[in-house]
Amino acid sequence: MALESNERPSQPIAKFESMLKTDDVYFFDAEDFEDIIHHYLNNGKISLGKKAIKIGLQQHPDATELKLLQVEVLVFENNLEVAESILDALQIVDRNNEEIYVQRANIYSKKDNHEAAIILLKRAIELSQGNIDIYSLLGMEYLFMDDFQMAKESFMQCVAVDQQDYSSLYNVVYCFEFLEDYVGAIHYLNDYLENNPYCQVAWHQLGKQYFTEQMFEEALAAFDFAIISDDTFIGAYFEKGKVLEKMGKYNEAIENYETTVKIEDPTSHAFLRMGKCHEKLNNDDLAKYYYYQTVHEDPLLDKGWLAITDFYSRKNNFERALYYINKAINIDGENALYWKKCAGIHVALKNFDEADFSFKQTVELGNYELDTWINWAEVLIQNEDLPSAIEILLQGQEFYPEEAQIDYKMAGLYLLGNDPEQAEARLVKALKSNIKKLSFFKLEYPKEYNSDWAQNIIAHYKNSA
Template identity: 70%
Template structure:
C-alpha cells in the first residue's frame, strides 16, 4: 500500500527505515534516495545503502545518479568487472558526467594503476565546476605514487577551497614532513594562521614542526596558542609536555600530562611519560608507580614493560628485570632492542648461554651496533667458545673494518686459540691504524696474560721501525 505524501514521515531517512519495518511502500524523489544512500555510505552501513539503491532504482529506473551510487558500492566490494560494464552503459547515456570518470579512476586505483587513475581524475576535473573532491582524490593517488610534491599541491587546493578541511591540512603537512621540508611547513602554517588565528589544529601542527627543528621555545608558544584556541585539546597538552621534557622542566611536563588525564580517560602513553619524568627527577617510587599504571592501562604496550625492565635493571634487581623484559618480548619478539636488553640482563646474571642466544637474536633481527658484536664475542669467550667469538668478530669487522676495539679483541681471541700467525696479522693491522699505540691498553686490559709478553713488545717495536 502506497501512502500519500501528507501521511509520510518528514525526514527521508526516518521514512525509509519506517518503510523497511513494514509492508508499506513509500515513494521518494530520486534526490531523496541519493541523500539516504549517501547517509548510509558515510556511516559505513553498506547493506542499508544497497537496499536504498535497489528500491531507488525500482522507483527511478532511469536515474543515472542512483546507478552511479550502485557502481560506487560495486567498486567498494571489489566487484570491478560488473562496475566497469555498468559504467560503459552510463557513458553512452551521459559522456560528460564527471562521476563516471571518478568511478573509473577508483577502479584503476584498485588495480594499482595510479597513473591511469590520475589521467581519469584530470578528465573529471575538466568537467567539474569546483573540483575540490577531485583534488582530494588526486592527492591520494599521488601519495600512492610517492609523488609528494604533486600530492601536496592537490591537498593545498582542497584547503584553499575549504579552510576547515583539516583532513587535507594534515595531508599537506604530512607531505612537507615526508620531504623533510620543515621550513616550508612552518611558512605554510604561519600563512594559514594569518587567516585562521584560532585554528588549534594548525597551531598544533606548527608546534610539531618547530619541535622537529629543535626550536623548543617556538614550539611551546605554538602549543600554548593551540590551548588558548581550545583548552580541551589533549594533543597540544601532550606535545607541550614532550617539549618541556626536552628542556628539563620535568615538573611542568608532568602537569601537562596530568591535564590530558583530567580532560579524558587516562592513556598508557601519558602514564609512561609521567613515569619517565619522575625517573629524571630521581623519584623512584613515583616513577615505578606510573610505569605499573602504564601496563595496567594497556598490558600490550611493550614500551611500558621495557620501562619497568630498565627500572629494575638500574637498581640491579636482575631477576625482576628478566621477568619484565620477557613480558615485552612476548608482545614484540621481533624487536632487537628487547633481545639486546635481555642479553645484558643474562650477562648480569652470569647466564652466558642465554645471553649468547639473546645476542644472536638481536643480530638476526638487525642490531649491528658495535657494542652488540663486542658483548656477544665476550659472552662466547666466557662460554669458552673462542672460535665462536672469532667468527662473531669477523662478522662485526665487516661493519666496522677499522675499529680498534674489534681488532685488538680479535688479536686476543686468536692468541687464546693458539693462532699466532693470524693474531700477528690482526695486530699489525691494528698498529697501522693506531700509530702512537695510544689504544694498545684496550688489548692489555682485556687480555692481561698477553699484555706484557715479549711477543707483543717485539711486534710493536718492529712496527714502529717499519
C-alpha cells in the same frame, strides 16, 4: 502498493526504513534515493546502502547518479570487472561526467596503477572545474607513489578552498615532514594562522615543527596558543609537556601531563612521561608508581616495560630488572627489544648461556643492530667458544660489510685462536676501513695491541698510507 502522500513518513530515510518493515512499496525521487544511499554508506551500513541502490534502480533505471553509487559499492567490494562494465555503458551516454573518471581512477588505484589513476583524476578536475574533493583523492594517489611534493601541492589546493579541512591540513604537514622540510612547514603554518589565528590544530602542528627544529621557546608559545584556542586540547598539553621535559623543567612538564589525565581518561603515554620526569627529579617512589601505572594501563606498551627494566638496571638491581623484562616477554615473546634487553641483563648477571639464548632470539626476531652482533660475540667469548663468536661476527658482517669494529674484534679473536694469517688480514682490512677505530682494538685486546706483531702491522700500514 504505494501509500498516498499524506500516509508517507515525512523524512526519506524514515520513510525508506518504514517501507523495509512492510510489504508496501513507496515511491522516491532519484535525489531522495541518493540521500538515503549516501546516509547508509557514510555510516558504514553497506547492506542497507546496497538495498537502497537496488530499489532505486528499479524505480529509476536510467538514473546516472544511482548507477555511479552502485559502482562505488562494487569498487569497495573489489567487484572491479562489473564496475568497469557499468562505467563503460555510462560513458557512452555521458562522457563528460567527472564522477565516471573518479570511479575509474578508484579502480586503477585498487589495481596499484596509480599513474593511470592520476591521469584520470586530472581529467575529472578539468571537467568539474576544480572540485576540491578530487584534489584530495589526487593527493592520496601521489602519497601511494611516495611523491610527497606533488601530494603536498594537491592537499594545499584543498586547504586553500576550505580552511577548515583539517584532514588535508594534516596531510600537508605530513608531506613537509616526510620531505624533512620543517622550516617550510613552519612558514606554511604561520601563513595559514594569519587567516586562522584561533585554529588549535595549526598551532599544535606548528609547535611540533618548532620542537623538531629545537626551537623550544617558540614551540611553547605555539602550544600555549593552541591551549588558548581550545583549553581541552589534550594533544597540546602533552606536547607542551614534552618540550618542558626537554628543557629540564620537569615539574612544569608533570603539571601538563597531569592536565591531560584530568581532562580525559588517563593514557599509558602520559603515565610513562610522568614517570620519566619523576625519575629525573630523583622521586624514585613516584617514578616507580607511574611506570607501574603505565604497564597497568597498556600491558602491550613496550616502552613501559623497558622503562621499569631500565629503572632497576640503573639502580644495579639486575635481578629485579630481569623479573620485569621476563614479564614483558611473557606478554609479547615476539618483541626483539625485550629479548635484547634481557640479553644485556643476563650479561650483567654473568648468565652467559641465558644471554646467548636471548641474543639468538633477538636476531631471529629481526634485530640486526651492530651492537647486537658485537655483544653476542662477546658473550660467546666469555663462554670460551671462539669459533661460534667468529661465526656470529661473520653473520654480522653481512649487514655491516665495511664496519671496521667487526674486523678489529675478529682480528683479536683469530689471534686468540692461533691463526695469525687471518688475524693479520682482518687487522689490515680494519685499518683500511677506519684507522680512527684502532682504539677499539687497543681497548679490547691491550696485550695483543702492544705486541711487536700488531705494532709492526700498524706501523707498516701508516707508512704505506
